[in-house]
Amino acid sequence: MAVRKIVNYPADILEQECEKVTAFDKKLAKLLDDMYDTMIEFDGVGLAAPQIDIKKQIAIVDIDDEHGTIELINPVILETRGEQTGPEGCLSFPGLYGEVTRPNYVKVKAQDRKGKSYELEAEEFLARAILHEIDHLHGVLFTTKVSRYIEEAELEELNQE
Ligand SMILES: [Zn+2]
Numbered sequence: 001m002a003v004r005k006i007v008n009y010p011a012d013i014l015e016q017e018c019e020k021v022t023a024f025d026k027k028l029a030k031l032l033d034d035m036y037d038t039m040i041e042f043d044g045v046g047l048a049a050p051q052i053d054i055k056k057q058i059a060i061v062d063i064d065d066e067h068g069t070i071e072l073i074n075p076v077i078l079e080t081r082g083e084q085t086g087p088e089g090c091l092s093f094p095g096l097y098g099e100v101t102r103p104n105y106v107k108v109k110a111q112d113r114k115g116k117s118y119e120l121e122a123e124e125f126l127a128r129a130i131l132h133e134i135d136h137l138h139g140v141l142f143t144t145k146v147s148r149y150i151e152e153a154e155l156e157e158l159n160q161e
Helices: 026-041 124-137 152-160
Strands: 046-048 058-061 070-081 084-089 097-102 105-111 117-123 146-150
Touching: 026 046, 026 058, 046 124, 058 124, 070 124, 084 124, 084 146, 097 124, 105 124, 117 124, 146 152
Parallel strands: none
Antiparallel strands: 046 058, 058 070, 070 105, 084 097, 097 146, 105 117
16 A cells, blocks of 8 residues: 655646656556555545646546546546536645536546556546546646635535535
8 A cells, every 4th residue: 555645736736737648557557556545545536646746647536436446547538518516625625625517427538557448428426526637637726617615514514415
């Protein structure tokens, strides 16, 4: 188990375009395993490589559903549909939550740790999590999309509904 240090905002690496992954080797596998350990340690539902100071197009998402851990390497958004508005947070902004409007459906193409291409469709919360992480790979932070900030107490009420 190797938990990496999370980069908190503000930091240049969080607002830069990440580079495409070209080597699908042991080092990449180790990095993905570390990202998973780090996401679990900090209780996140996703993590992007720039959040651990690596400027590469790698992200993972795990919302604890039947998809398990989704590894998104060089992801490309193929299609989006609809709209959803809901609370969002980010491991690089501890304690900060805001309402963000995103597409309700997304279809993405990405590669797995072996370099194999796959397509994935997601809706609702999973779509939100995937879109949040893909934004990170292009230096886009959720705070640029927040329509209204939410206090932690209010968030707890929202979660209980
Ligand atoms: Zn984030």
